[in-house]
Amino acid sequence: MKMLKTLTTWAAASMALILTQTLPGFAQQTAKLGDDEIASVAVVANKNDIGFARIAEKKSKNADILQFAKTMASDHQSVIDQAVALVTKLKVTPKDNAVSKKMTADAKKTEKMLNSKSGAAFNKAYIDNEVVYHKAVISAVETVLIPQTRNAELKSLLQAVVPTLKAHLEHAEMLQSKFTK
Amino acid sequence: MIPIRKFWGNSLILAFPLFILSSCSTSPEKITPEKYVPKTLRVEISQMKFQPATITVHQGDTVEWINKDMVVHDVTQVPNSTWTSSSLAPGKSWKMVVAESDDYYCSIHVVMVGKLIVQKP
Ligand SMILES: [Cu+2]
Secondary structure, three states, X not given: OHHHXXXXXXXXXXXXXXXXXXXXXXXXXXXXXXXXXXXXXXXXXXXXXXXXXXXXXXXXXXXXXXXXHHHHXXXXXXXXXXXXXXXXXXXXXXXXXXXXXXHHHHHHHHHHHHHOOOHHXXXXXXXXXXXXXXXXHHHXXXXXXXXXXXXXXXXXXXHHHHHHHHHHHHHHHHXXXXXXX | OOOHHHHHHHHXXXXXXXXXXXXXXXXXXXXXXXXXXXXXXXXEEEOOEEEOOEEEEOOOOEEEEEEOOOOOEOOEEEXXXXXXXXXXXXXXXXXXXXXXXXXXXXXXXXXXXXXEEEOOO
16 A cells, blocks of 8 residues: 555656556566456556547647547547457456556546647647657566466457557657647 | 559569568469469467568458457558458458558557558569
8 A cells, every 4th residue: 555655645746657667667576467357457548549639629620639639539449349349358447556556547637638628738738748658658567467368369469559559659750740849 | 543554564563572582482383473362461460469570472462360369459550541341250351352552540540550562563
């Protein structure tokens, strides 16, 4: 529980930073995540990015941002659909855990931050967060989720998602450089 | 449309380099000096890449793209979107007879790019 307290004091930091910095730590210092917990973390990570995309679709008028957000919503939903289909087949029920709960809580804060901005400031905040968020998720998937997953099919699904996340990151970075000029 | 005579004429000129190339091709029997039989070549869309990203074809060949990823992709000419597959759901494929060299990308994931090169005689 001490670990959880430490995590809570980081509440002000972005969810993404929490993920990259504490997920590996969490893994080292506590019992490993079960496949049911990993499934939950994977679903939540995708849901969060769909949440950010929905805000962008409402708030942005920039064509590049709108196109990117549409892609995020669509791709992350495809990943969720695949993950749900697989865990259903495997009879694994995604199980809430400290990591997934923390991620949900942090996403709510990010959503609040995004909702407080508009115009060019919104576009920049959204794409900056997408860069940080995808970096964090890629790191978590590669260094924590994949190594800890026991079921081979779940592991290979997570492995298959990595190129998608990396393409999203590259796309986000491309847009970020446009908005920072 | 290319007049048949001209097409055949081009094929004859193509025949010599083709013959050399055919030594490392999987279907050399399809290439004869008399007539070029158009082929169908496949590009796999997997792991967020067009594979191969650059493909060299002969005018009249067909290229078929198949989406082996879990997300939707498309195949769209750049820079003017003069042709597009429209959305290709996972498992779906789309083909096109290639008329000329072109660059293309996935308009959904703009970092995914590919190239069609039409080999000229
Ligand atoms: Cu694509």
